[in-house]
Amino acid sequence: MVDYIRVRALVNKHLNELSGVLRSQVNVPLHANPELGYQEHFAHDTITAFLEGLQLKLEISKKTYGLETSFEARFGSGGRLVIFCAEYDALPGIGHACGHNLIATASVAAFLATAHTLAQLQIPGRVRLLGTPAEEGGGGKAKLIEAGAFDPPEDVAAAIMAHPVGMHQILAKGDEVGLAGPILVANHKFQVEFHGKTAHAGGEPWEGRNALDAAVAAYNNVALMKKQTRPDDNIHGIIEDGGVAPAIIPGYTRMSWAVRSPTCERSELLAARVKKCMEAGALASGCTVNYIDSPTYKDLRVNSTLCRTYVDEMAGLGNNVFLKQRMEFHASTDMGNVSYYVPSFHGTFVASTLGVPIHSPKFTAEAATDDAHDATIECGKGMAMLALRVLTDDQVATGAREDFEKS
Incomplete structure (x- = not known):
């Protein structure tokens, strides 16, 4: 039996220790150097260099799957496989107004916390960090699916990521820091x-x-x-x-x-x-x-088991996340394509409490704040716990696969 109280403590401690370096070496540099889809050379080099500098035995591949700005980092052996998707492209003219610098930071954080915990507890499981360029219109994940990045699909227990939003966009009511199951069209x-x-x-x-x-x-x-x-x-x-x-x-x-x-x-x-x-x-x-x-972005297939598990694990970390979307918000993502291919989770976390809309210059500024970074790290903790539950809890893994096949 896995002691999830101990697992949660390991994840929490590790990301608290890494938060500063993640901000200075990943989050801030990416925000300061926005790049359009398929041109994210700085982001590719910055993230892979950061990973190479860690005291963790990672297998790192650059320029993967036929895309110059995709990469892959792998850790672990045996057991199930979980993939974290990292986005890092920006918008023309307004930079990281969708907060993809935060998405990359959250996925890197979750990947490292998951790998660290697997190593500390010496338990089987495989975790992968996949760099996914060109979400803003270029369909990077659709091209990665075609190139085999998620193959064989039956071998992937879950693909995981989360997106920053403003509090008003998910009708958060003060203490809520995110949404597990957004409706994306x-x-x-x-x-x-x-x-x-x-x-x-x-x-x-x-x-x-x-x-x-x-x-x-x-x-x-x-x-x-x-x-x-x-x-x-x-x-x-x-x-x-x-x-x-x-x-x-x-x-x-x-x-x-x-x-x-x-x-x-x-x-x-x-x-x-x-x-x-x-x-x-x-x-x-x-x-x-x-x-x-261009590649069509499919609607997101919300996986109930993964969403409920994330809500529970965030609660265990002291964060209140609600399960289902309360309002219509007609956004789209190429993570929808992934959700049709493997069991997937695409949550959201509150990066701004000021009523600032994404895809605006004001949100670009919000994506650089200390508060946004802190929210990103908390989300990374929750995603790491979700991954570890998928890797070690048969009931969660089976439920996620059943939800995927039913939908």
């Missing part, structure tokens, strides 16, 4: 290119075919269509390339779209309607249209 993403014909806008406009007109018409078509969509559908797009000069009729424009709905099936059907709006814009302006599809 599917997201079909694509770029659309309109090809027309350049001409002098003043002298010979009849010689041109205006690709910007196609984009504007398409945008307005979607705005009209949205009046006849379900309340829990969400469609948003931007013009990425709208031309080069007013005197030149644009022969090329490009837009980027995200089509969200509660399930993959509904998002695909809605995306097909959106593409009809693109085609109508192209037809009206005499242009042609081309699509560049």
Whole structure:
């Protein structure tokens, strides 16, 4: 029998000791050096160098699974396997406004506490830290699944991570520090290119075919269509390339779209309607249209056993986390794709109590605070305990697998 009181004490003590160095060598450097998806070379090098400098016998692989900014660290032998997913990409213009510096720190912390406890107690179990680039639109985890990072899926007892949020986003009521089972929706993403014909806008406009007109018409078509969509559908797009000069009729424009709905099936059907709006814009302006599809983010399959276990273990550490989401929040993640492949946990933790929305410059500032780091370490403790329960408790591991297969 495993003494979970002792296990909890080991995890708590170890991460209290590591908190300062995690802040100075992982959290702060990542926040100060934001990088876009698939360009996270600084984050890749910083995290792997930190791991290499520890007095722990880790197997570390860099530039893994065909991705220059993915990595993998492994510890343990025998028993079950748990994978912690670390995100570290940032947003264009506003840096770590989604707090991925905190996600990376939490997953590194949880991985190290789990490995330390396995070593101290000399119990079987395997734990892996997987660097997962490009969550913000690039579908890094979808590509990692295709490359075999979670194979064989029957060998993975759980994949684990957590995301920072503002207190208001989960309706926390003062003492609650997180949510175990968020509702995260599917997201079909694509770029659309309109090809027309350049001409002098003043002298010979009849010689041109205006690709910007196609984009504007398409945008307005979607705005009209949205009046006849379900309340829990969400469609948003931007013009990425709208031309080069007013005197030149644009022969090329490009837009980027995200089509969200509660399930993959509904998002695909809605995306097909959106593409009809693109085609109508192209037809009206005499242009042609081309699509560049990105990996679809699947809705998150919430695993009841993993969520309940996390809530219980966080309570054991003195933290109040509630189980189920209380409000709609139509966010998406490529961790949803992982949840369709192996039993998965994607919790949230409160990194800001100021009512600051994520994906805003104010949240970028919040993601650098001492309070946000402290919340990250507490979440790392809870995720480590969740992993250790999966690795050592047959009832939890079996329940997680059964929940995955039923859903």
